[in-house]
Amino acid sequence: DAGVTQSPTHLIKTRGQQVTLRCSPKSGHDTVSWYQQALGQGPQFIFQYYEEEERQRGNFPDRFSGHQFPNYSSELNVNALLLGDSALYLCASSFLREGFNEQFFGPGTRLTVL
């Protein structure tokens, strides 16, 4: 049973460019969340997708957008990249239910903006 997978593992972009990151959730999971983790910080919630809709959003500008596909996989798009967007981007999946919603994380995509 494959866990959460993300691609690519590393990416280097320049300011102003656009980037798309991809995530496949763990088998049986229907909810995908995205996080940004800067060095020395905890992951910061970007947004969450369920039933192909954005259901929750953190304090991130509209430059950050996403999508969820019918097979539950998801993409994170970032437009007009800034140097400050350099971070580890983590995807987490879970099965939406009452009570505990344990999330399982992928290995992340390390984005460097030059």
Add this chain to the structure above:
Amino acid sequence: RKEVEQDPGPFNVPEGATVAFNCTYSNSASQSFFWYRQDCRKEPKLLMSVYSSGNEDGRFTAQLNRASQYISLLIRDSKLSDSATHLCVVNLRPMTSGTYKYIFGTGTRLKVLA
């Protein structure tokens, strides 16, 4: 005030020691709680879910105090492999959306010394 606060550490302890981490949260609507561990440059991995009555899993004990809004993690008989950043996570489930979001603390660094 941050939504989830942790002492960043580092906590340097000898092998075999007992170490405790505390975490406070500000949103009384927080519904569930977790401890994750994160090794350097890796993704967070679920260590324990925290139940209302407290729970134990081998050398690890988690406690929740809703009245005081804090969560604790106790590690007994520390091993070298416990060296990692330990992240406190609060799960918020706003009434309007039906979904939820994780709020992470910045993490507490633990180094177990031989």
